[in-house]
Amino acid sequence: MVMAEGTAVLRRNRPGTKAQDFYNWPDESFEEMDSTLAVQQYIQQNIRADCSNIDKILEPPEGQDEGVWKYEHLRQFCLELNGLAVKLQCPAIDYTRHTLDGAACLLNSNKYFPSRVSIKESSVAKLGSVCRRIYRIFSHAYFHHRQIFDEYEDNLIVPILEEEVQNSVSGESEA
Amino acid sequence: MERAHWEVERAELQARIAFLQGERKGQENLKKDLVRRIKMLEYALKQERAKYHKLKYGTELNQGDLKMPTFESEETKDTEVPAVPQNSQLTWKQGRQLLRQYLQEVGYTDTILDVRSQRVRSLLGLSNSEPNGSVETKNLEQILNGGESPSSKQKGQEIKRNSGDVLETFNFLENADDSDEEEESDMIEDIAEGKEKHRINKKHKIGNEGLAADLTDDPDTEEALKEFDFLVTAEDGEGAGEARSSGDGTEWDKDDLSPTAEVWDVDQGLISKLKEQYKKERKGKKGVKRVNRTKLQDMIADLGDDEIPHIPSGIINQSRSPSSRMTDHEGARAEEAEPITFPSGGGKSFIMGSDDVLLSVLGLGDLADLTVTNDADYSYDLPANKDAFRKTWNPKYTLRSHFDGVRALAFHPVEPVLVTASEDHTLKLWNLQKTVPAKKSASLDVEPIYTFRAHIGPVLSLAISSNGEQCFSGGIDATIQWWNMPSPNVDPYDTYEHGIPTSVDFIGCDPAHMVASFNTGSTVIYDLETSQSVLMLSSQVESGVQSNNHINKVVSHPTLPVTITAHEDRHIKFFDNKTGKMIHSMVAHLDAVTSLAVDPNGIYLMSGSHDCSIRLWNLDSKTCVQEITAHRKKLDESIYDVAFHPSKAYIASAGADALAKVFV
Numbered sequence: 001m002v003m004a005e006g007t008a009v010l011r012r013n014r015p016g017t018k019a020q021d022f023y024n025w026p027d028e029s030f031e032e033m034d035s036t037l038a039v040q041q042y043i044q045q046n047i048r049a050d051c052s053n054i055d056k057i058l059e060p061p062e063g064q065d066e067g068v069w070k071y072e073h074l075r076q077f078c079l080e081l082n083g084l085a086v087k088l089q090c091p092a093i094d095y096t097r098h099t100l101d102g103a104a105c106l107l108n109s110n111k112y113f114p115s116r117v118s119i120k121e122s123s124v125a126k127l128g129s130v131c132r133r134i135y136r137i138f139s140h141a142y143f144h145h146r147q148i149f150d151e152y153e154d155n156l157i158v159p160i161l162e163e164e165v166q167n168s169v170s171g172e173s174e175a
Numbered sequence: 176m177e178r179a180h181w182e183v184e185r186a187e188l189q190a191r192i193a194f195l196q197g198e199r200k201g202q203e204n205l206k207k208d209l210v211r212r213i214k215m216l217e218y219a220l221k222q223e224r225a226k227y228h229k230l231k232y233g234t235e236l237n238q239g240d241l242k243m244p245t246f247e248s249e250e251t252k253d254t255e256v257p258a259v260p261q262n263s264q265l266t267w268k269q270g271r272q273l274l275r276q277y278l279q280e281v282g283y284t285d286t287i288l289d290v291r292s293q294r295v296r297s298l299l300g301l302s303n304s305e306p307n308g309s310v311e312t313k314n315l316e317q318i319l320n321g322g323e324s325p326s327s328k329q330k331g332q333e334i335k336r337n338s339g340d341v342l343e344t345f346n347f348l349e350n351a352d353d354s355d356e357e358e359e360s361d362m363i364e365d366i367a368e369g370k371e372k373h374r375i376n377k378k379h380k381i382g383n384e385g386l387a388a389d390l391t392d393d394p395d396t397e398e399a400l401k402e403f404d405f406l407v408t409a410e411d412g413e414g415a416g417e418a419r420s421s422g423d424g425t426e427w428d429k430d431d432l433s434p435t436a437e438v439w440d441v442d443q444g445l446i447s448k449l450k451e452q453y454k455k456e457r458k459g460k461k462g463v464k465r466v467n468r469t470k471l472q473d474m475i476a477d478l479g480d481d482e483i484p485h486i487p488s489g490i491i492n493q494s495r496s497p498s499s500r501m502t503d504h505e506g507a508r509a510e511e512a513e514p515i516t517f518p519s520g521g522g523k524s525f526i527m528g529s530d531d532v533l534l535s536v537l538g539l540g541d542l543a544d545l546t547v548t549n550d551a552d553y554s555y556d557l558p559a560n561k562d563a564f565r566k567t568w569n570p571k572y573t574l575r576s577h578f579d580g581v582r583a584l585a586f587h588p589v590e591p592v593l594v595t596a597s598e599d600h601t602l603k604l605w606n607l608q609k610t611v612p613a614k615k616s617a618s619l620d621v622e623p624i625y626t627f628r629a630h631i632g633p634v635l636s637l638a639i640s641s642n643g644e645q646c647f648s649g650g651i652d653a654t655i656q657w658w659n660m661p662s663p664n665v666d667p668y669d670t671y672e673h674g675i676p677t678s679v680d681f682i683g684c685d686p687a688h689m690v691a692s693f694n695t696g697s698t699v700i701y702d703l704e705t706s707q708s709v710l711m712l713s714s715q716v717e718s719g720v721q722s723n724n725h726i727n728k729v730v731s732h733p734t735l736p737v738t739i740t741a742h743e744d745r746h747i748k749f750f751d752n753k754t755g756k757m758i759h760s761m762v763a764h765l766d767a768v769t770s771l772a773v774d775p776n777g778i779y780l781m782s783g784s785h786d787c788s789i790r791l792w793n794l795d796s797k798t799c800v801q802e803i804t805a806h807r808k809k810l811d812e813s814i815y816d817v818a819f820h821p822s823k824a825y826i827a828s829a830g831a832d833a834l835a836k837v838f839v
Contacts, residue, residue: 011810012810012811012812014677014727014743015677015694016675016677016693016725035808035809036808036832037808037831041809041810
């Protein structure tokens, strides 16, 4: 909801905010984001703005550390995949859950990723294995539960797009 | 620095609280004062009425005997008579002065009083425009001019004005019909007795008025009451109508005045001239009377356009039509205007009714039971107009709000409440006492206060339970709907509840209740069983900016009847669940307070804020005992929630930075 206090816009989802007003505030340029969580903010902002604009979503801002960029994207990808996992009621449910839980633990590990601002080169290498594992969930859903996959992609704000996975996979190969 | 800022803010708020409390006290005093005054006036009124009745029907003869000689030797005993009225004038003036002072205190300035008396005069002047009256005025003026001292002149005017007022008072107090009738019966009586006698009677009346000190209250009482009339146009119209309807009486009044004035007049020629004219006038009156009345009515009609645009014709008819005549001329009368109210009984109830409206408009509350009754007059009139007590029904409200045929209706067993069922798929609830003034007319409209929506298709039938708490409706959709009746005082345009709910909590010391906070800044306690709101916790500071009133979190104290709210405007506020009053308010953080938690023992309060910090407060002293910077900002948000472990020594916070933290 757009709340004006003086001239400044306060980007807040207060208790009681209507669903349609959630995150309903003007965009902020990446340069203006002074938060330590600027990269996540920026990615989410671009997805909210137009989730089909893959190029825009995937293009890192100038001078952005590539490790952090990939890390934040992978976080977002896992985040979205949680939703798909809910819909997948199949024998692979345990595998799906375990893979996602493992990915979440690793990505939030204080040992490998103590900071979201700078990431060690050794930790960036971990991103590849996370991608490889969660890609299996993704492809399983795509090939065996195409209807659920399409439904999810259509109905959710952020469609899971192959390109994004490709990017992640390529990230893996790079790492 | 921050601290100082808080202090200043706090001092400001406290000053504001003190100011508001003072203001409220003042208002209460004013109200008390008004109640006292009204009671006083009512008392005076009752006394006056009793006196009037006694004068008229009880002790008239005695007084007549006493006065008779005075009158007969009027011309010769000039010197004696003035002594009495002079005294009385003193009391008159004193009384007037006193009441004027009262009225001024209440807020009626001289100007208003003058305007009112001006109006009365203009009304008198209008009745003077009749042939008889004009002559009369001229005479009066001559007399007044001929009068040697300015005081007598003044007195003449005073009496002229006051007697007019007195008559008006009578009209106002009784219903117009009664008064008119009395006047008339008086007249008839007097005429039968002879002109001289009539003069005597009338004169005594005036004389007695002058003598009785209490009487001085009367015109002012009436004025005061009429001031209140101003508040409701319908009332106003009525009052005015009555004032005019007293036109006939006013003429008589003039008759009375002239002899009274004579008392101070030394010019014998003038007196004889006056007598001549008076006799002529008396003769004329008998014949002209009816004509005058119709003339008056025309005049009233004309006046209605010019002066007071809001006179419902029904009221005018009512106030000027004596019931005794009504029965005679029922047919002819009926042609005049549609909303005629015939009987005095009806008139009475109407007056009472409009009083009710008046009172409700004034919001006087406990004054509502201060009604003025006219027992004495009624008991006297009873044999005269038996017919008058037969109830006739007159249209009062038209309920417009349905889109299609109204299939059924039912009244509430007790309240003036009506439910209608319509083919427009709805039922509507009407509170007949909750009226809104219609545009450009004095009539009142009723709007539905609630619409029952559930039927799919026309609603055909309706029944209200004997206790009035439920109603049942049957529809063409083959369903019977069972409704709880809303309170007759619900505001149809009230916002749905109190805004968007933002936070809820159970009341710690009262498991039957819960508390909810809203984005509008209100906090409401609900009964969990009835789901009705029990109490609204009133926060005094109302910020113009909507987001500043926003409450982010409400928590109840685990053991005390205290509710604590966290506000977007950096405040934490404490409320007493019993009174609904705010006990304490403090600027608690540098940014919006988002979360609250009270430790299980009720000693500490924890608050989280978008300023990234958690603070711990001693609930007793309301002082901060610890501050922890716990989370980082994402966008403009930082801490979303805080919690105490119910039995173990843990606290935790949740933040926008995707982290939750636990402290020991």
